[in-house]
Amino acid sequence: MKKVINLIAVLSLIMTIACQNQAKKETQEKKVEVKIERTEEGSKAEITTTKWVEGETIEEIEIIEGTHEEVMKKVEALTTEDDVNKKVVRKTKKQLQFKLNAKSDTNTEGKVLFTEEEGTVTLNAMISGLTEGTHAIHIHEKADCSSPDGKSTGGHWNPTFQPHGAWGSSEGYHRGDIGNFEADNEGNGEVTFATDQWCLGCDDETKNIIGKAIIVHQGADDLTSQPSGAAGSRISCAGIIR
Ligand SMILES: [Cu+2]
Numbered sequence: 001m002k003k004v005i006n007l008i009a010v011l012s013l014i015m016t017i018a019c020q021n022q023a024k025k026e027t028q029e030k031k032v033e034v035k036i037e038r039t040e041e042g043s044k045a046e047i048t049t050t051k052w053v054e055g056e057t058i059e060e061i062e063i064i065e066g067t068h069e070e071v072m073k074k075v076e077a078l079t080t081e082d083d084v085n086k087k088v089v090r091k092t093k094k095q096l097q098f099k100l101n102a103k104s105d106t107n108t109e110g111k112v113l114f115t116e117e118e119g120t121v122t123l124n125a126m127i128s129g130l131t132e133g134t135h136a137i138h139i140h141e142k143a144d145c146s147s148p149d150g151k152s153t154g155g156h157w158n159p160t161f162q163p164h165g166a167w168g169s170s171e172g173y174h175r176g177d178i179g180n181f182e183a184d185n186e187g188n189g190e191v192t193f194a195t196d197q198w199c200l201g202c203d204d205e206t207k208n209i210i211g212k213a214i215i216v217h218q219g220a221d222d223l224t225s226q227p228s229g230a231a232g233s234r235i236s237c238a239g240i241i242r
């Protein structure tokens with residue numbers, strides 16, 4: 001099938017509208033991108049609208065097909081107002097970011113970013129003030145970082161009642177068993193971890209990580225000791241809350 005013939009114009013119209021919602025006092029930002037392609041039958045426009053509302057990214061893709069004149073008319077209308085007949089593909093991206101706070105008399109701090117897109121949650125953590133070498137990172141069961149030793153977060157988050165272990169192990173593992181990462185000789189470490197076994201605020205309590213905590217440990221997780229891998233003291237903590 002020779003459907004898409006030639007790309008005649010990629011017109012990128014970026015509008016950043018910062019408007020204050022009076023009632024809720026939240027700042028909304030919006031970006032609109034328009035891509036126009038000429039096909040055998042006429043033209044096709046893809047309009048991507050990205051909005052940032054209270055830390056959540058919402059992406060909407062609208063596809064308009066028809067004769068070139070029709071498409072251009074609708075694109076024009078769309079970039080001014082929303083009411084035209086169109087196919088809407090809704091794609092939602094959620095993002096939540098937290099600060100990791102030092103615990104157990106350390107200076108271990110950092111940032112944690114969770115992104116949920118198309119059923120996958122990606123964790124990205126940047127951690128500083130570590131001792132060089134291997135450290136464990138887990139999700140613990142309560143978003144309560146109030147105690148100086150981080151123990152107020154409880155044990156490992158384990159909604160499926162499995163033994164502690166290496167992520168993906170056939171012998172079982174906790175849904176909070178992220179594992180280990182390395183810190184360099186300047187005390188910095190980075191963690192990237194993605195899974196479809198978590199969600200940000202869905203109804204499945206075996207997947208929902210909202211209300212839980214991220215804990216970084218002084219030592220390495222041996223991936224076998226019960227109930228938590230003998231990873232030592234809890235040196236940094238962040239509650240996963242909205
Ligand atoms: Cu832990």
Ligand SMILES: [Zn+2]
Binds near residue numbers: 163165177
């Ligand atoms: Zn565990």
